[in-house]
Amino acid sequence: MAEPLLRVHELRTYFYTEGGIARAVDGVSFEIGAGETVGLVGESGSGKSVTALSLLRLIRPPGRIESGSEILFDGQNLVALDERAIRAVRGARISMVFQEPMTALNPVFTVGDQIAEVVRVHKGGSRREAWDRAIKMLETVGIPSPAQRADEYPHQLSGGMRQRVVIAMALVMNPALVIADEPTTALDVTIQAQILELLAALQRQFGTSVLLITHDLGVVAETVSRVLVMYGGEIVEEAPVRELFSSAHHPYTEGLLNAMPRVGQERERLETIPGTVPPPTAWPNGCRFHDRCPYAWDRCAAEHPPLYQIGAGHASRCHLADEPERRAEKHEPLVTRTSA
């Protein structure tokens, strides 16, 4: 197998806060191949956004990427690069699409200027060339009359149009990897459909790899080929998308899928995951999900599970992989037995 485009190995990003050390990302490893779209799924506080920011080295004190962490991209370890070198990667080879297009864009510059600036910073050349390239990019992302729109300010555009501008900015240098952090969460569902179609079309056209970060399993099902599920700063399950939805292994993934109301599904009571996500300053011992898990037994509280390989490209951080017969013994999780 060819060397993947991105190989993250034992990534740890800790925040040294007054309340203790927040181990937001705690030993995350994964790969993304050239042209591949991978989904990173998790709830608030799972560490998915910090993972994304770490890839671009956008972690500021009190946060720190711990030594021993490796982010191998194109043969370079990004963790070891100095600030100047990482700036050449950021926006050019790896770029990011943020959730909120209004805050990702600068309100006092026209959208054309902002895209052209990316070109000027990374490629140099004349203003004219950069401007022409910006207009061409606006056209590529489906903005009508791009030459006029380029002269407008972000507030003059609708939410969907702004997100197209942000995507244009991310793609203008033709990067190898785009990290999209909840790119459609702030958008209405009909606009979300437009943006997801656009992302897929651009990916086919340019062969860009995409890391799509989202909490929406519906978006994942429709856009990615492989999924990473995060919980408690770790990857708890990794699987090809079809397999994840047809035969999720980790009890947390199973819980997420069951908790989701679906259009067209018969009306029954929603299943819930009792309790809440623990704070990153105090992950539970053993399996970090054990107190909310309906299958947990004594081993789960004592022994931190490794990422068990359970099939081709399918791994799960759950001792059920080792003792599958325990799946028959479903019970009330610890958290509901101890709280009032």
Add this chain to the structure above:
Amino acid sequence: MTTPLLSVRDLRKYFPIKKGVFGRAAGAVRAVDGVSFDVMPGETLGLVGESGCGKSTTGRMILRLIEPTAGSIEFDGINLVSLDGGAMRALRRKIQVIFQDPFSSLNPRMTVGAIIREGLTIHKLAEGAAADGRVRQLLDEVGMRAEYMSRYPHEFSGGQRQRIGIARALAVEPSFIVCDEPVSALDVSVQAQVINLMQDLQRDRGLAYLFIAHDLSVVEHIADRVAVMYLGKIVELATANDLYREPLMPYTQALLSAVPVPDPAARKTRVVLHGDVPSPANPPSGCVFHPRCQHPAKDAACAAIVPPLEEKAPGHLVACIKQPPTRVEWSVQQAAGGNKPPERYLPVLAGHA
């Protein structure tokens, strides 16, 4: 036939657009433009639509947090629009609200106990030890420990705060709650807990909900009937079952087909809408949806005739002159420039095939 608990008729809210130093009105944003619906006792009516369609404004007018420009809101036989401040305050005991953002809707300087107690004191329902007992009982009902009374909102997660907001609403024993995006800010696993709680409380207390949300799958799960809004108007209203199985308004069809399906094996036909929602300050003529509509019989008549919200099937109201049957006769449509007779349009939707 039971009488409705809430009857809204031809409700309108126009926000003036002011220009120049003298604030001369230069036009109006028609945020809500002639909306009518009923909510039965113990029923959940879902109100869905995209940002800016007027669903939250509608909810706020029912609470009289925003004054309507025109129309009537009848609650239990009383017209809320004509009530004075004092009478409206007294009636707020019966009509409560749960807001979207559990972080800004609870006063950070008040303890959880004080937040829940406030309504009891204002409406003189309980005081002293009796009020404390009531607060304890309410916390228990929403699945929280009684000790939490003396804590402050910032000590709780989003889901727990939303439970506190629910306990506050329930304290005064309302019969109707306006729920404005109550679970949108919550994670999936917590969202399910809160939805189940809301359903349990409804069953136990016979509450009626107006459930305002943009998430169509949540609304399908919780609502008995659903109203779809677009640019200030209700364009379709039906039982949740009918609306999700056989949406007749082309806008509802597009909206439903845009919802991502959490099943990678699903084959789906998607109606992708082009362009953005037009400005409510300058809505399109005729049917407000016509510029983006993909109904095959769309013609000049759609731009000329304002479609009435009419019953296409029992209890299924749709505003579309091209979806038969319609009272807007073909000769009338032709006179308005129409050249394509109405025909039934039902694009196949995922999860419903």
